[in-house]
Amino acid sequence: xxxxxxxxxxxxxxxxxxxxxxxxxxxxxxxxxxxxxxxxxxxxxxxxxxxxxxxxxxxxxxxxxxxxxxxxxxxxxxxxxxxxxxxxxxxxxxxxxxxxxxxxxxxxxxxxxxxxxxxxxxxxxxxxxxxxxxxxxxxxxxxxxxxxxxxxxxxxxxxxxxxxxxxxxxxxxxxxxxxxxxxxxxxxxxxxxxxxxxxxxxxxxxxxxxxxxxxxxxxxxxxxxxxxxxxxxxxxxxxxxxxxxxxxxxxxxxxxxxxxxxxxxxxxxxxxxxxxxxxxxxxxxxxxxxxxxxxxxxxxxxxxxxxxxx
Amino acid sequence: xxxxxxxxxxxxxxxxxxxxxxxxxxxxxxxxxxxxxxxxxxxxxxxxxxxxxxxxxxxxxxxxxxxxxxxxxxxxxxxxxxxxxxxxxxxxxxxxxxxxxxxxxxxxxxxxxxxxxxxxxxxxxxxxxxxxxxxxxxxxxxxxxxxxxxxxxxxxxxxxxxxxxxxxxxxxxxxxxxxxxxxxxxxxxxxxxxxxxxxxxxxxxxxxxxxxxxxxxxxxxxxxxxxxxxxxxxxxxxxxxxxxxxxxxxxxxxxxxxxxxxxxxxxxxxxxxxxxxxxxxxxxxxxxxxxxxxxxxxxxxxxxxxxxxxxxxxxxxxxxxxxxxxxxxxxxxxxxxxxxxxxxxxxxxxxxxxxxxxxxxxxxxxxxxxxxxxxxxxxxxxxxxxxxxxxxxxxxxxxxxxxxxxxxxxxxxxxxxxxxxxxxx
Numbered sequence: 001x002x003x004x005x006x007x008x009x010x011x012x013x014x015x016x017x018x019x020x021x022x023x024x025x026x027x028x029x030x031x032x033x034x035x036x037x038x039x040x041x042x043x044x045x046x047x048x049x050x051x052x053x054x055x056x057x058x059x060x061x062x063x064x065x066x067x068x069x070x071x072x073x074x075x076x077x078x079x080x081x082x083x084x085x086x087x088x089x090x091x092x093x094x095x096x097x098x099x100x101x102x103x104x105x106x107x108x109x110x111x112x113x114x115x116x117x118x119x120x121x122x123x124x125x126x127x128x129x130x131x132x133x134x135x136x137x138x139x140x141x142x143x144x145x146x147x148x149x150x151x152x153x154x155x156x157x158x159x160x161x162x163x164x165x166x167x168x169x170x171x172x173x174x175x176x177x178x179x180x181x182x183x184x185x186x187x188x189x190x191x192x193x194x195x196x197x198x199x200x201x202x203x204x205x206x207x208x209x210x211x212x213x214x215x216x217x218x219x220x221x222x223x224x225x226x227x228x229x230x231x232x233x234x235x236x237x238x239x240x241x242x243x244x245x246x247x248x249x250x251x252x253x254x255x256x257x258x259x260x261x262x263x264x265x266x267x268x269x270x271x272x273x274x275x276x277x278x279x280x281x282x283x284x285x286x287x288x289x290x291x292x293x294x295x296x297x298x299x300x301x302x303x304x305x306x307x308x309x310x
Numbered sequence: 311x312x313x314x315x316x317x318x319x320x321x322x323x324x325x326x327x328x329x330x331x332x333x334x335x336x337x338x339x340x341x342x343x344x345x346x347x348x349x350x351x352x353x354x355x356x357x358x359x360x361x362x363x364x365x366x367x368x369x370x371x372x373x374x375x376x377x378x379x380x381x382x383x384x385x386x387x388x389x390x391x392x393x394x395x396x397x398x399x400x401x402x403x404x405x406x407x408x409x410x411x412x413x414x415x416x417x418x419x420x421x422x423x424x425x426x427x428x429x430x431x432x433x434x435x436x437x438x439x440x441x442x443x444x445x446x447x448x449x450x451x452x453x454x455x456x457x458x459x460x461x462x463x464x465x466x467x468x469x470x471x472x473x474x475x476x477x478x479x480x481x482x483x484x485x486x487x488x489x490x491x492x493x494x495x496x497x498x499x500x501x502x503x504x505x506x507x508x509x510x511x512x513x514x515x516x517x518x519x520x521x522x523x524x525x526x527x528x529x530x531x532x533x534x535x536x537x538x539x540x541x542x543x544x545x546x547x548x549x550x551x552x553x554x555x556x557x558x559x560x561x562x563x564x565x566x567x568x569x570x571x572x573x574x575x576x577x578x579x580x581x582x583x584x585x586x587x588x589x590x591x592x593x594x595x596x597x598x599x600x601x602x603x604x605x606x607x608x609x610x611x612x613x614x615x616x617x618x619x620x621x622x623x624x625x626x627x628x629x630x631x632x633x634x635x636x637x638x639x640x641x642x643x644x645x646x647x648x649x650x651x652x653x654x655x656x657x658x659x660x661x662x663x664x665x666x667x668x669x670x671x672x673x674x675x676x677x678x679x680x681x682x683x684x685x686x687x688x689x690x691x692x693x694x695x696x697x698x699x700x701x702x703x704x705x706x707x708x709x710x711x712x713x714x715x716x717x718x719x720x721x722x723x724x725x726x727x728x729x730x731x732x733x734x735x
Contacts, residue, residue, distance in 0.1 A: 087626050107628035108512035109582030116583075117626075128630075130512030165512060191515075193506040 003100065003121035003299055005112055006131035007172040015137070015173060018294045022141050025065070025290035033289060037067035042300050045098040046072040047089075048125070049105045054261060054285060055125050055134075059102050062292035068099075068300070090114050099300050103127075108165075121299050129163045129223075135260050136169035138291040142283045143216055146256055150177035154252075156210040158184045158241060159220030159268055160231075162191055166260045167220060175200045184210035185220075185241060188231040207241055214251040219243050219259045219269050237267060244270045248278060256280045313337040313350045314729050319358025319690065323365055324663035325670075325679035334363055336686035339728035343682050356731070358690055361723055364662045365680050366398025366430075366687025368669040369639065371463075371488075371542055371566060371614035374400070374431075377418065378407025383619040383707050385419065388639070389427035391617070391706040393733035395639040396722030398687035399430040399677055400617075401669075403463040404441065411436035411447035416455035428732040429725070430687070432675055434488060437462045437476045443469060446476055453483045458673040461488035463542060464589070464634075468494055470527055477537030486538040486564070486672055489528055491549065492589065496520035501630050503576040503591040511581055513629065516591050518546035525549040529556045532563055540672055541565035543616050545590040547600030554609035564672050566614040567601050569638060569645035574598070574712065584625045584632035585712040588618065606655050611668045613661075615642045619708030637706050641699055643691060644718030651693070652719055658693065665689075686729035693720045 007015070027033055044063045048056050056072060063070035073093075084092075086105075093101060100121045103111050108128030115122050126132040140150060155174055161167045161183045174181050175198035183194055183203050195201055204210050211217060222237060248255065257269075257278045265271045274281065316334040321344055323329075333348040334341065342350070369392060375383035385402075392400045402419065404410035410419060416433050423431035435452035439445050441462040449460055460480055466489055467473045473487075480487045497520040502508050504515020525541055529552055532539035541553055544565045556563035570588065575595045579586040586592060604610040618635025625632050643665075650656050670678025677687055701714040725733040 085623070085626070086628055105628070107630045110628045113582045113629060128512050162509075168510075168512065191504075191509050193509040196506040197510060 003115060004123045004133055004295055005115060006124060007133045007136050007169045008131065012176040015140070015176060018137055018291065018298060019141055019144065021294040021297065022137070022287070022291040025293040026287070033061065033065050035065060035067070038297055039063070039066040039068035039300050042068040042099045044068055044070050044100045044102055044296065045093055046070060047093065047101055047103045048072070049075040050126070052104055052126070054288065055104065058288040059125060059292050061289050062296055065289065065293055066296055068296065086110065086114065087117060090118055094118055094120050100296070123295065123299055126165055128165065130165050131169045132165040133169050134288070134292055134295055135166050136173040137295065138284055138287040139170055139218070139258060140173055141287045141291050142258065142280050143256070145283065145287070146280065148215055150174060150179055153177070153179040153215050154182070154213055155179055155216040155218060156182045156184060156214040157218045157220065158207060158210055158243065160189045160223050161185050161194060161220070162189045163223040164220045168197065170218065171197050171201055182210045182214070186232045207247065208250055211247050211250045214255055217243065217251060217255060217257045219257065221260070221262065221264060222268055242268055242270065243273050245272045245276070248273070258284055261285070311729060313342070313353035314356065314686070314726070314731070315348060315350060315353040316356045316358050316363050316688065316690065319361045319363035321363045321680065322659055322662050323680040324659050325365065325667040326681045328680070329659055334680060334688065336688070336726070336729040339686050341680050341682055341684045341686050344680055356690070356724065360692070362658065362691050362693055364689045364691070365666040365678050366725070366727065367396050367643070367665040367689045368399040368675070368677060369397045369615050369617065369642070370401045370612055370669040370673060372400045372402050372617040372639065373405065373619065373635070374402040375619060376406060376422065377415070381707070382621045385422045385431060386426040387705060387707045388617070388619070389423070389429045389431065391637070391639040391704060392429045393725040394705050394722065395641070396643050396689040396691055396725055397429060397639060398689060398725060398727045399432060399675065401432045401434050401458065401673065403434050403461060404436040405464050409436050409441050410452070410457070411439050411441065413448060413451035413455040416452045416457050420456045429727055430677070432456070432458045432673065434459045434461050434463070436460065437467055437487065438472065441465045443467050443472065446472070446479060449479055449485070450483055453485055458675055459486045459488050459540070461490065461542065463488070463490045466490050466492050466494065466524060470531065473528065474531050474535060477531055477535040477539065481535060481537045484538070484674060486540045488540045488542050489524065490542045491521045491524035491528065493520045493523045496523065500591070501587065502579070503593045505576055505594055507576040507579070516589070518548060518593060518597060521546045521590055522548040522552070525552050529553070529561065529563055532556070532561050533559070538562040543568050543571060543590060543614065544604065544610060545571045545593050545597060545601060547597045550600045550604040550609050554604070554607065557609065564611040565604070565609065566612040567605060567610045568614060568616045569642045570636065570712070571601050572598065572605065573645055573649050582629040584627070584629055585636060585710055587629060587632055587634055588616070588636050589634040602650070602655060605650060605664070611664065611672060613642065613646055613664045614669070615639050619706050620710050622709055625710045635710070637704070637708055637711050639706065640704055641711065641713045644697070644699065644721045645713070647693065647720035648718050686726065688726040689722065690724040690726070691720065691722045695720060697721050
């Protein structure tokens with residue numbers, strides 16, 4: 001029984017195995033995803049306590065692509081809105097014997113807390129401001145697809161780092177490969193302790209400095225819903241921390257721009273950049289499916305004996 | 311009731327500078343004498359050979375949850391847990407429902423305790439009505455009804471002018487003002503100590519400065535008003551430094567530390583386990599070292615548990631949803647012996663002082679000594695007996711502790727209140 005709670009717990013070899021396996025599920029431009037029956041007869045529950053279109057759909061397609069049954073439950077539709085506790089909700093779902101629960105929750109550590117009380121593997125689809133492991137995996141797959149190596153890569157991650165689970169998971173993953181990671185944002189969203197997250201991390205509040213010489217620029221959404229008081233003066237985000245075309249001149253000539261979505265045009269990224277040749281945003285979405293297929297296969301196992309128990 | 315003779319224990323009473331093997335004779339609820347080879351006729355004898363005999367321990371900071379939250383604790387169950395921890399007196403904070411902000415509620419607690427509690431209960435009244443921080447509570451009437459101090463524990467008074475008036479008014483009644491030091495704006499939404507661990511876990515931080523700015527403000531107000539001021543559950547290194555400075559200046563400023571803030575750090579938490587969630591939060595190793603140093607050098611006067619029971623279902627939630635606080639009455643002595651005495655930081659005498667005469671003086675309660683004529687409250691403990699805490703056997707109604715399954719060297723053996731043995735190991 002092994003779920004996927006975070007990148008921090010994985011070894012570099014485990015990460016690499018998922019990234020390698022994901023290639024097997026990728027398809028060429030314009031092609032539809034192929035169908036497999038590797039997880040035939042298995043059932044996964046998508047339990048989303050937070051709104052999400054792309055991640056939930058992506059997991060659902062990944063599960064179905066492998067032949068598994070996927071049930072999606074959103075918090076609004078479940079008994080959570082009737083006041084049921086998280087533990088009770090999960091125990092109820094557990095009684096239906098799913099093979100894994102894919103869970104997104106607004107509270108950091110919610111899946112970690114549940115995993116201690118539940119015998120079913122949990123795949124973390126994003127917990128609060130902590131981790132979003134499949135996002136980091138699909139980001140890495142996207143970087144590799146552009147012909148770059150993760151070793152020695154210079155990656156600028158820019159935006160609301162304090163509240164970003166995407167940033168944390170990416171830091172853990174990239175650090176395992178010895179990448180140079182520059183975290184950038186206004187100081188109020190860039191706690192100095194981030195330096196201690198993993199080896200290879202530096203911090204700067206200067207966007208030009210972050211982008212200079214970068215191979216990859218990852219922009220983050222400003223998470224207004226997670227900020228409980230104004231962390232920057234109104235109207236001062238885009239002028240100082242929004243990515244515009246002229247910034248790209250500072251980066252390496254073949255640098256790519258990434259964004260976990262959903263993007264806010266004109267807030268953290270200009271439309272020109274988002275729609276430019278440098279943007280890998282749609283490749284990220286596409287890789288979401290193949291990477292999540294690899295993750296589901298790893299968690300649910302290609303092991304024939306495990307399947308026989310059903 | 312027959313006389314009680316506690317024979318042959320090492321009697322340590324810092325208040326009367328006594329530390330020698332002796333007998334303690336208690337009759338009619340009062341200490342008759344401490345000396346060698348006492349043999350009052352017809353006395354019940356308790357053999358304390360190899361044990362420490364101390365004045366009854368006082369926990370000046372507990373939560374008994376009654377009235378209002380009896381599913382978590384009652385005055386009766388909390389008092390039993392206290393006795394099992396070696397405490398003969400406990401001081402419940404006023405954050406009940408209703409808040410203890412009037413003589414009526416104080417009287418309710420005192421009367422309930424008189425009938426159901428096996429240890430002494432000395433309530434702490436609220437500073438402001440409903441602990442809402444808006445207008446002063448009925449401080450004088452609560453004093454008359456038995457309150458021994460005032461505090462808006464958990465909901466600190468943010469308005470400095472109101473705090474000033476509270477200090478002035480309390481001074482008129484010789485009551486200490488006890489503050490849970492937390493600037494609520496700096497700590498807003500926080501779930502654990504702000505630092506590398508909170509950043510790593512993606513949990514919102516409670517910076518040490520949220521405590522420090524409040525301690526600084528209050529010390530200045532204590533100087534302005536001449537009030538007796540006490541810092542509850544001190545946890546940050548700068549706060550310890552400031553209290554030491556205030557004492558150096560001769561101000562009537564005192565402080566207490568909890569066993570958990572003397573021993574546990576943010577980095578040592580089991581991630582997202584709410585048994586490690588309390589206010590103030592478990593801080594960094596340098597803060598913990600500073601709190602221990604404060605115990606050694608006297609900046610910290612008392613050890614108090616901040617016993618904060620919560621029903622299991624309340625603590626079985628997402629970390630950010632769980633209430634703050636852990637129980638602590640039954641483990642306090644074991645932890646203090648292990649980490650302060652056996653580690654060589656302080657003497658047994660200093661430890662006992664922090665559990666007895668110091669809280670008694672801070673709160674002006676007639677306890678904390680075994681001098682002839684004193685109330686016969688006695689704590690008998692072993693300095694080295696090995697035992698393991700099993701929270702499922704706790705006498706508290708709640709189970710929220712990070713110390714379940716932890717082994718200690720030394721702990722309570724018997725608890726005696728006004729000459730009566732109310733608990734025995």
